[in-house]
Amino acid sequence: MTYYFDNNISPHLARMLCELEVDAIALRDDIPANTPDHEVLMRLANSGRVFVTGDRKMRRDPLTKVVLQDRNVTCLFFAPFWDHLQLWPCAAWMTRHWPKVDGFAAKMKRGECAEIKQRGSCEFRPIT
Structure with missing residues (x-):
């Protein structure tokens, strides 16, 4: 499973996960950072990649x-706890909880969206 990390998540975290043998790509390492969200998501359409973001507002943008x-x-959306973490606490969180997130994501069907909670659990969040 390939994880595609949005620009609002440090590319260092995606690279750290790669070093831990997770197939992770930082968006800014693949396409220009100013690419609109809907275009990024169109590129991921039917790709099997999992988009990971802290931008919960995306779910309300009509396009x-x-x-x-x-x-x-x-898509996996980080819950609000993520907004308050600095780089080192984010890295510690990732190394501790990513195996749970990965296990959850492996069971997701294409097109499903979920929210990643502070303790590493995930809950399905339909786009409404």
């Missing part, structure tokens, strides 16, 4: 919402 609903983009 992005349509892409998420209609293009089978699998």
